[in-house]
């Protein structure tokens with residue numbers, strides 16, 4: 001295998017970029033819409049832009065249906081995009097199958113949520129890994145080369161001794177071990193990018209940290225760019241360098257993970273953090289005041305709300321939010337931290353008047369950071385994920 005080659009690339013080099021990535025899924029019209037000329041579509045992803053860099057983890061966080069998996073599938077070239085671009089090393093890339101697709105997936109590998117479904121139960125681990133090595137031209141020339149490459153792959157994901165696992169069937173392994181095999185299979189391509197779509201959410205809480213630690217170790221050793229898709233914003237803080245928050249198909253906040261999780265700017269990110277399970281809040285989503293901070297439903301993506309898509313749920317909603325799509329606004333004192341929220345546009349806030357800006361504000365959620373006057377709390381806003389030993 002030639003893993004050293006990929007590892008030689010400079011850290012932070014941009015490998016894969018989403019530029020204004022948009023995906024609308026056409027849906028069949030209902031009877032009463034049959035004569036309407038407006039095309040009906042699910043606006044799953046709109047105008048998503050970010051860059052994946054060597055040696056870095058970027059987390060894409062949001063609730064179910066926010067478009068995270070669609071972004072991963074677009075970047076894996078499994079969906080055709082409606083608009084926007086995907087750039088691999090700066091070159092616009094669209095592949096539809098055949099040799100071009102094979103060459104693309106050699107560099108960009110997708111790891112799915114469900115290790116039970118992603119491995120074929122009738123084949124051994126040896127079969128899965130050999131296939132990956134052969135397809136991507138990393139099996140070497142001789143049987144010894146192949147055996148060595150198989151051993152290296154399993155060692156890389158800490159399944160040792162390799163002989164114990166090679167001839168096992170997927171059902172003979174635990175969930176964590178199966179996900180490690182799925183990761184080893186992805187590494188068989190010697191990729192530059194891993195798109196990890198909820199890689200630990202199907203695993204027992206006790207083994208999640210071990211798999212995340214493995215991914216982090218691989219990122220460092222192989223200088224991989226990793227997209228980490230998750231519902232769990234607390235794990236993003238632990239695992240990712242950069243965090244991007246999505247709501248209803250749009251990016252609403254981004255920045256380094258520590259800042260986004262500890263000093264969230266967008267009211268949606270704040271809600272997401274407030275709704276995360278916290279052992280100190282015995283009542284879960286409903287806090288001590290009895291108020292449910294997670295109330296409200298995500299909007300229809302067939303007819304998404306005008307302006308900011310979060311405005312129907314936002315405790316700080318201003319008239320402008322219902323009309324104008326918010327721009328990405330930099331948060332003044334935090335380089336690289338931005339929120340797509342009119343609260344960070346001083347002109348808008350001044351024009352609308354801060355008192356009238358939040359007529360139905362939820363007092364339990366508190367003011368956004370722009371309006372804070374006191375020193376920022378250093379206490380973590382979110383608990384770290386369960387720290388248990390990896391039982392594999």
Ligand SMILES: Nc1ncnc2c1ncn2[C@@H]1O[C@H](COP(=O)(O)OP(=O)(O)OP(=O)(O)O)[C@@H](O)[C@H]1O
Pocket residue numbers: 025042043044062063064065066067068069070071231301
């Ligand atoms: N093939 C499809 N056809 C029509 N709509 C789709 C299709 N795939 C996804 N969607 C819709 O696009 C929206 C975004 O879905 P997506 O799976 O990307 O969200 P997600 O944030 O990954 O959610 P989850 O965490 O539950 O997987 C949802 O409304 C979903 O129903």
